[in-house]
Amino acid sequence: MIVAGVDGSDAARAAVAWAVDDAKRRHEPLRIVHAVNQDPYRFSRFHASPEPELLARMAQDLVNEAAEQAGERQLDVEVSTEIVEGPAAVALREQAKDATEIVIGSRGLGGFEGALLGSVSLHVAGQAHCPVVVVRPEQESVRGEVVVGVDDSPECEPALEFAFRQAELRASTLRAVHAWQPPVQLYAPQVNYDPDDVTAAANQAVAARIARFREAHPQVVVVEDVRRAHPVDALVAASAQAALVVVGSHGRGGIRSALLGSVSHGVLHHARCAVAVVRQ
Structure with missing residues (x-):
């Protein structure tokens, strides 16, 4: 199984495209994963925590959109979705035990503007016990x-x-x-x-x-x-x-x-x- 981490960013959409193409080549299913992390809200004095129902609904919309993107790109790949609790880097690293590979975007929504690589992609690439593919937002091509x-x-x-x-x-x-x-x-x-x-x-x-x-x-x-x-x-x-x-x-x-x-x-x-x- 191939795992793609998503967060709604352009890089994540490129990662889904890359992952579903590789799933097609490998004849393997694709699992789309999004992590819901409420810790920043719990420990911040400046931001009120959103209602859990709102976070759950937003997360479901996000993985549904990614699954639709994958299905439109490769019709015959089995696609499933999963929403997990906790920091994205830890949640994706835990997926490695079931995965042929993990595919993630180079920089998510929380990265600093202009940064080439995000902390999540660095963490997962360095610690996951399976191959990790990091995809840039402009890199969807399979040629070359x-x-x-x-x-x-x-x-x-x-x-x-x-x-x-x-x-x-x-x-x-x-x-x-x-x-x-x-x-x-x-x-x-x-x-x-x-x-x-x-x-x-x-x-x-x-x-x-x-x-x-x-x-x-x-x-x-x-x-x-x-x-x-x-x-x-x-x-x-x-x-x-x-x-x-x-x-x-x-x-x-x-x-x-x-x-x-x-x-x-x-x-x-x-x-x-x-x-x-x-x-x-």
Whole structure:
């Protein structure tokens, strides 16, 4: 089952469109979820809490509208709705135990004007134990490449599997991007190194890393793209012609609200298309 979080924003409507299209490709049902959180009203001295009946009616109207949008876009996808209590980030994270993936908008109604990414999307992408796809309001297209970041870490494996599957479902080219930067000490004049040798070694490492995925998905056309650049810059550049960028999460921290590594965090903020964060 695919879960789409909605709040009435343009980004949420784009997320519903993305989610129902993916549900169609995967032959899975779609669950549309909206969280009703009364905590801001309970703890604010300036705002009176709306009547529970009013909140319930507004929530029902919101999920009904989203379900109608999904049904009009893909007639043969099974669509259900659910209204849950509590903060949106926590409610969506709890959906992960039943979900193939969670799809959310990049910034909801409560975000700061001009912000590229909201706190809910960061929280869910960093903590949900299933793939999380973050969709920008202008990004509904399913055309273009699937881009995946490749490195030598274990976190890369689930991202590769997700990316190959997406490319297979879409009949899209998969671009496997590996970016490398010379260590600081290599800039010392007494150190000699050949960038061509580094690139050749990186090409071999990428080919070895993706070999078993190519074997499992032989119909997927793969472009191995090794660049001398920062990983965020390389993936953001590749996102310009992509329908989806897939990154693994290397977050290690226990106290941060979103357990994301710097690369996945940077790509979420700056990519020009939908981004899937896939944790181990």
